[in-house]
Amino acid sequence: MKISILSRIIFLLTGHIAGYKIISGMDNYSNFTTAFYTISFGLLLLSCLLLLLLDFEILENDYVAIISSLIPITLSLGLVSDKLEHSNSYSILISISFIVAVILRLSSKGKVASLALGVIHFISGSVIFLLPIILFITERADMQILMISVGGVIIGTGGMLLGLLKAGKPLISKEKIIVVFPIILFFTTLAFFIGLK
Amino acid sequence: MENKSIINRKFKLYWPLIKSLQTALLLVTGITGYVSARCPVTTWKTFAGLTISLFLTVSGSTILNMWYDRDIDARMDRTKHRPLPLGTLNPKEALILGLIVSTLGVGIALSMSLIFGVIIFAGLFIDVIIYTIWLKRKTAWSIVWGGISGGMPILAGRTLGTGEIDPIGILFATAILLWIPTHILTFSIKYFEDYKNAGVPTFPSTYGNHRTRVIIAISSLGAALAIAGVGYGIGLSWGYMRLFAVLTVGIVGLASFSVFKPSERVNFGLFKYASLYMLGSMIMVIIGVL
Numbered sequence: 001m002k003i004s005i006l007s008r009i010i011f012l013l014t015g016h017i018a019g020y021k022i023i024s025g026m027d028n029y030s031n032f033t034t035a036f037y038t039i040s041f042g043l044l045l046l047s048c049l050l051l052l053l054l055d056f057e058i059l060e061n062d063y064v065a066i067i068s069s070l071i072p073i074t075l076s077l078g079l080v081s082d083k084l085e086h087s088n089s090y091s092i093l094i095s096i097s098f099i100v101a102v103i104l105r106l107s108s109k110g111k112v113a114s115l116a117l118g119v120i121h122f123i124s125g126s127v128i129f130l131l132p133i134i135l136f137i138t139e140r141a142d143m144q145i146l147m148i149s150v151g152g153v154i155i156g157t158g159g160m161l162l163g164l165l166k167a168g169k170p171l172i173s174k175e176k177i178i179v180v181f182p183i184i185l186f187f188t189t190l191a192f193f194i195g196l197k
Numbered sequence: 198m199e200n201k202s203i204i205n206r207k208f209k210l211y212w213p214l215i216k217s218l219q220t221a222l223l224l225v226t227g228i229t230g231y232v233s234a235r236c237p238v239t240t241w242k243t244f245a246g247l248t249i250s251l252f253l254t255v256s257g258s259t260i261l262n263m264w265y266d267r268d269i270d271a272r273m274d275r276t277k278h279r280p281l282p283l284g285t286l287n288p289k290e291a292l293i294l295g296l297i298v299s300t301l302g303v304g305i306a307l308s309m310s311l312i313f314g315v316i317i318f319a320g321l322f323i324d325v326i327i328y329t330i331w332l333k334r335k336t337a338w339s340i341v342w343g344g345i346s347g348g349m350p351i352l353a354g355r356t357l358g359t360g361e362i363d364p365i366g367i368l369f370a371t372a373i374l375l376w377i378p379t380h381i382l383t384f385s386i387k388y389f390e391d392y393k394n395a396g397v398p399t400f401p402s403t404y405g406n407h408r409t410r411v412i413i414a415i416s417s418l419g420a421a422l423a424i425a426g427v428g429y430g431i432g433l434s435w436g437y438m439r440l441f442a443v444l445t446v447g448i449v450g451l452a453s454f455s456v457f458k459p460s461e462r463v464n465f466g467l468f469k470y471a472s473l474y475m476l477g478s479m480i481m482v483i484i485g486v487l
Contacts, residue, residue, distance in 0.1 A: 022443060023436035034439075042443035049447060049473065054466040063454075 003055055003178075010182040011048040014189045018045035021193050029082060036078030037196065043071045044189050056178050059162060066105055069117055069124075071155070073098055075192065076127035079148065083135055094124060121159065128152035132195065144194055151191030158184035210286050211294060213279060214263050215256040222476060227251040227350035229479040230369055233431050234358025235486055243309070247357055250305040251350050254317050257299025258324045258346075264291045265329050273391040299325075306353070313357040320349025334396070337403040344377035345370075365430045372423035376475055378416040379452065382409050383468035387461070410459060413467070414452035421445040424478050433485040441481060448474045 003011075018041045026034045047068070050058055058064060073094055080087040101116035129152040135141035158181060164171050172180075231247055263270070263281055271282035280286035299321055307314030324346035332339035348370030355366035378400075385392055385399040386406055392399045400409040425445070428438050451467045 019440055022440045023434075026436070026439070038439050038443065042439075042446065045443060046447045046450075049470065050451075050466070053469045053473075054462060057462065 003051065003182075007179075007182040008052060010186050011052050014182070014186045015045050015048035015052075017186075017189050017193050018042070018048070021196070025193070025196065029078075033078050033082040036074045036081065040071050040075040040078065041189075041192070043067065043074075044185065044192075048185065051182075056181070060166075062105075065117060066102055068159070069098070069101070069120055072121060072124035072128055072152070075148075076124040076131075079131055080127065083131065083141070090127070094120070097123070118163075121156075125152055125156050129156075144197065147191045147195030149195075151188045151195060154184055154191060155188040158188070210280055211260075214260045214281075214286075214291065214294070216259050220252065220255045220259060222472065223255045223347065223350045224248065224251050225476060225479050226369075226373060227354035229482050230351035230354030230356075230366065231358045232354075232483050233365065233369070233427070233486055234355055235431075236358040243357070246305055246309045247354060250302045250309065250317060251353070253298050253302030254306065254321050255302075255350065257295050257297075257302055258321045260291060260295035260298060261325045262329045264288055264295055265325075266333075267291075269334075269395040269397060272395040273388070275388050275391050310357055310360075312360075312362070313353055316349055316353040316356055316362075320346045320353070323349070335398070337398045337400045339398075340378060340381050340400075341374075343381065344374035347377050348373035365427055368423050368426050368430065372420050372427060372478075373475075375416045375420035375423055376471065379413050379420065379448070379471040380468065380475075382413050383455075383464050383471065386410075386464050387468065406459065407456070410452070410456045410464075414449070414456050417448050417452040417471070421449060428482070428485075431482070431486060433482070437481050437485040441478065444474055444477055 021041045022038055022045070026037055029037065077087075077091055077094060080090045084090075097116075097120050101113070101120050104113040104116045107113075129149045132141065132145040132148040136143060136146055161171055161177050161180075165174060165177055170177070227247065228251075231244075263279065267279075267281035267288060270276035270279050276282065281288060281291055303314060303318045303321060306317040323342055328339055328342040328346060332342060351373055352362065352366045352370040355369055356362050359366070382400050386401050386409060389399070389401050389406075393402055400412060404412075425438070425441065428441055433441075448467075448470055451463065451470055455463045455467055
């Protein structure tokens, strides 16, 4: 299915926001945090570019599920290493889980492989959603950090819609998903951008 | 009124001869090379001279290519609608136009700076004589010379800014040389039958698609490393280097993907990404040094 001009414009805008964040929005972070945020925003940027060039068919590729899981993983790793003093345990846990999920995914296409990636999404998604709320409630961060939680909810919704579509139990039709997907990607990137400012 | 309509008609006839997108991309590389030098004495005259001479020389060489290759173009579906194979433009007229435009371009370049003019002339000579007339119909390796001539605008721009041929200029030209296989070889995979019908040897027809894709992946990586070297050499901020790294992951990833999971869509996606990648890199260098 062809991408509409409006969707193309939205992808371009999203790519620019992600690119701007990578260029000039990471001056005060440690090296690890910068690397993690660069990967997550970089993947958002590359997603936009590849969708622009290869259309929505790219979403049906098997590797997309693995690579796209790196967005929440690296964002959560960046958040944890930026905001928490003891981040090693989480980093090790999520890294090992990701490697196991990738091996399972590449070696079989069964439910176990999908479940492993699902667990990773759940853990990293929970960190993205809950950590900013906890930081705000405990007055360790400004209110704008809540935008990261908002971004997490939006991208989680997008991921769920795509996952259900791929599983053959679509919540809304493929045509509608294709219309809303660029908007989801745009608001996710914008929310992460504002939340990390 | 009648003169105006003749000019309009001629312009419409001549414009497809210069491959506007390719010319624009090469023009951007030349401007990038110049701006990267952070020349302290930049005047609008120098900048206009650089732009006009590059535009004329690149356009002139493209017109001369089209003139010489009109028989090949007539045998390829992709190119048979161009003005020369279609017969809407007289070959002699195209040849004269190409020679005038090229001479003007090189003349302006030489009047600005001898070394700048020599590099511009070298680009024209390599493209028209060595690549198009001598090697294109004989060997698939002719694209190396196409790549060298493609690297001349950026080297010329850089040299005009610095006053000498420096390692950064050479690295810039190397980046273009290594990027060109990604651009041309993905194209020759897509239009395999066209090139075969025209009897033009290409990497896919000589070495097969798989080896060609491996070469594309390796040259993409080489181009990325060369541009990274340029970025470091001219002191781009880490922010730009990070964005550059992200875009590089995209091109190397797509190139590798096309080796292991080849498909028409990925191949053409890589072709389009390669153009975007080069344009993006040039814009990053320009913004990064300003």
